[in-house]
Amino acid sequence: MACTFSEQAERYSFAAGPAQLPREVLSQIHEELPDWQGSGFSLLEQPFTSTAYKQLMSDTEQDLRALAAIPANYRVLFLQGGASAQFGLLPLNLLQPGQSADYLESGHWACKAITEARRHGPVSVVASGAADGFTALPAVETWQLDPDAGYCHLTSNETGNGLQLRDFPQLSVPLVADMTSDFLTRPVPVERFGLIYASAQKNIGVAGLCLVIVRDDLLRPPSAGLPAAFSYAVQAEQQSRFNTPPTFALYVAALMLRWIAANGGLTAMAASCRKKSQRLYACLDHSELYRCRQREEDRSTVNVCFELREPALLPLLLTEAERAGLHHLAGHAAVGSLRASLYNAMPLAGVERLVAFLQQFEREHG
Numbered sequence: 276m277a278c279t280f281s282e283q284a285e286r287y288s289f290a291a292g293p294a295q296l297p298r299e300v301l302s303q304i305h306e307e308l309p310d311w312q313g314s315g316f317s318l319l320e321q322p323f324t325s326t327a328y329k330q331l332m333s334d335t336e337q338d339l340r341a342l343a344a345i346p347a348n349y350r351v352l353f354l355q356g357g358a359s360a361q362f363g364l365l366p367l368n369l370l371q372p373g374q375s376a377d378y379l380e381s382g383h384w385a386c387k388a389i390t391e392a393r394r395h396g397p398v399s400v401v402a403s404g405a406a407d408g409f410t411a412l413p414a415v416e417t418w419q420l421d422p423d424a425g426y427c428h429l430t431s432n433e434t435g436n437g438l439q440l441r442d443f444p445q446l447s448v449p450l451v452a453d454m455t456s457d458f459l460t461r462p463v464p465v466e467r468f469g470l471i472y473a474s475a476q477k478n479i480g481v482a483g484l485c486l487v488i489v490r491d492d493l494l495r496p497p498s499a500g501l502p503a504a505f506s507y508a509v510q511a512e513q514q515s516r517f518n519t520p521p522t523f524a525l526y527v528a529a530l531m532l533r534w535i536a537a538n539g540g541l542t543a544m545a546a547s548c549r550k551k552s553q554r555l556y557a558c559l560d561h562s563e564l565y566r567c568r569q570r571e572e573d574r575s576t577v578n579v580c581f582e583l584r585e586p587a588l589l590p591l592l593l594t595e596a597e598r599a600g601l602h603h604l605a606g607h608a609a610v611g612s613l614r615a616s617l618y619n620a621m622p623l624a625g626v627e628r629l630v631a632f633l634q635q636f637e638r639e640h641g
């Protein structure tokens with residue numbers, strides 16, 4: 276017989292995404308799926324043009340606005356294509372003829388964003404952490420900003436490198452941020468940004484949905500070569516219904532937003548991420564076997580990246596961790612070693628289990 280969600284509770288996924296969901300959210304999906312709101316059809320079968328589904332979209336937007344304190348002059352878009360599609364869509368939507376874009380090269384995902392943006396417009400790198408092997412973030416005072424840039428792009432949290440920006444500068448050009456791995460894990464001053472985007476599969480539910488929060492004045496009619504489905508202005512004009520939105524992922528996001536609000540909102544999420552990550556970093560910093568190379572001030576509260584001083588032990592550690600119910604601890608393919616992702620749905624108990632496991636492994640093999 277299939278086990279229930281509560282019986283599975285002793286297993287934890289530290290995957291960088293798609294990530295573990297809260298048990299309550301999974302249970303609600305399970306209960307509601309066959310018959311959504313008494314309609315006789317599942318959510319998967321709802322037309323996105325139905326009154327009930329439009330209401331879900333509008334309620335979700337209102338919940339997100341309340342949770343993240345999104346000012347009235349910003350539009351919320353529910354798009355497909357993931358954050359990777361936005362890498363190319365940002366220059367196509369935001370750059371005016373003759374403008375270039377500034378980018379902070381902070382790690383793996385910033386590099387991807389830069390490579391893709393360069394296919395569509397001129398890009399200038401304001402500062403790079405490459406010389407440090409992306410173990411620290413370049414200080415804002417060192418950024419070579421272009422006052423005429425169309426926008427300046429940051430990656431708020433480098434998922435693969437374990438680095439997170441603590442503060443966001445106030446710039447004269449629109450600040451654009453890829454917040455895919457830490458959106459809704461802490462309060463952010465949305466009014467400081469021209470645009471924020473985040474794929475949902477880490478902290479806001481499941482894959483398929485990308486949130487784009489864009490200031491009104493940056494919406495312009497689509498330029499030649501930009502498909503209308505990927506024009507922020509067109510999607511804003513049509514309430515993200517120019518084409519079929521990712522209906523199921525949006526429904527899961529609606530549940531996640533309610534779960535976050537019910538669990539204390541973004542201040543509580545931030546406190547929880549801090550507590551979980553501090554517990555794990557303290558264990559790593561006091562160890563003879565593990566090492567965390569990220570500069571302390573820049574360490575991520577949601578993706579803890581670390582390595583073994585004896586790299587040959589890695590396959591054994593990963594196998595024993597899985598056996599202990601601690602899953603997906605391998606680092607990003609481009610970085611290697613180890614990574615524990617501690618998104619909103621990871622309870623402190625999961626981190627305590629991981630710490631106990633790492634200490635036991637060190638006693639046995641260190």
Ligand SMILES: Cc1ncc(COP(=O)(O)O)c(C=O)c1O
Nearest residue numbers: 357358359384434453455456474
């Ligand atoms: C910071 C960051 N940006 C972008 C992406 C790519 O997101 P997607 O696969 O939804 O395109 C990821 C995925 O892990 C990420 O962590």
